[in-house]
Amino acid sequence: MSSKAASFVEAIASRRTIYSLKPVLPEKVELKEVQQIVQDIIKHTPTCFNSQGNRALALSGESHKRVWDHVYQTLPLEKFKAKPLAARDDAVGTVVFLVKDSKTKELQERFPIRADIFPELIAHSSGSAQLSTWTALELLGFGANLQHFNDLILQALPKDVIEDDWSVQGQLVFGLPAAAAGEKAFDENEVPLLV
Template identity: 40%
Template sequence: MMSNFLEAIKNRRSYYGISKEQVVSDEKIQKIVNEAVLHTPSAFNSQSTRVVVLLGENHDKVWDITADELRKIVPAENFASTEEKINSFKAGYGTVLFFEEQEVVEGLQKQFASYADNFPVWSAHTSAMHQLVIWTALEEAGFGASLQHYNPLIDEAVQVKWDLPGTWKLVAQMPFGKPTAEPGQKEFKPLEERVKVFK
């Protein structure tokens, strides 16, 4: 029988239609994130992931920042579709920002010099695990979410707005909210091409 964990992983999807309607309390959202950060593994137990949860006006602000930064590089005649996409994220209830603390990564590079080149890669793996856990947990709570990557475009403005340490490297943004539309059809490549078992 499939475990509840695998069922949750199976059900996790990318939702692009989301609203500001409250699904659970803000305290519950914080508890979900706290538990995920506390219990998600990390390479060398580095605990390098840093997470910022933006709700209310702060959630809106990160997408205003994103639109402002994109307006600088997207031609005006092409901006309408970009703005529509940004507004779909802003329409949600909140955003989770994922960072990696570079002081931790660099400290491990110095401590274990023979693995130095691998620590930035392992840091990315660590962040990815946190993203999956929080994404799945939010969906279990009734939210829909997606994962976005507007870094490094918005990094400096985000750091200044929320007075974050310069050593926090932004990795991804996860807007979430009450689903207002079904996710797209999932397509799977043949497992025979992706999994090999040797007995």
Template identity: 35%
Template structure:
């Protein structure tokens, strides 16, 4: 039986321990990504989100790029923890690369100058919703994932490697794979600190 929505979001977690076992087919992963992109809301129905999905060997190539970029900025004598962290992501099967098409954002700014300053913000908000939706959907397929941000260090090389259009702004990376370790215990603040109700 399919999980209800609130159960799915309550069970979504950050998985750092992931492996290459194929718990979902490439076709199923593609379907999940396509559905998340299609149905995630966006301001003015702009649909500015873009995704590059790298699987298997292409996933390995991506994390090799991250590793070499970090070697240039992290001192060699303290690189081991960084190397271990990147290898833990590379141990997975795939990575979702999240982008925003800034030509769409610019077009909306030109069409609706009153809201010009808001469109980049709304674009980021929509991308965040896509990240959350896809993260949850991947977990529903038995895949563990986490959200990473090595963007500034690797944008140029990533765009060159996968022929990504110049106007696509790189936002985040989501490595995923078969879960190999349980996530840590999630801590919660008292809900009263986050919610006010008036009636």
């Protein structure tokens, strides 16, 4: 395997879910760098029919805390409140991944015979952006975990920043790792080579 490919696979393989975070930046990293990485990844992530419906917001400081406090306060069951509380208090920021629903509808109208598949394809593209961002932030020294409080996050986002036709796909909570991740366990999943 070439050294570039090996480095890429190593970065993907070392990506981990880190729940134990500190609300600080890694040394020599600024939030502007996080914003630029997210912007570049959203721009360059492939989308079906080049629809370019991926969007993102980078939250930190009071914006980050306000959004997660809303999730914490709104959840009806106490047993589900630990993750938003940790996101609010232990992380330095959140990347909110969104999609532009009008792009999905446009594809459905252009290709009605395949209309049912486009929401899934859009979700695949958003997932690609999420994984790429997660891996890139870990290369900067962050720990991160992916959350899906989508409807509650959308309610808390500033209405002057998001458009009416955006929907939330996931939230990547990030900060300085406070503890290492546990061991990974793998199912057997050998990829056959068919020639």
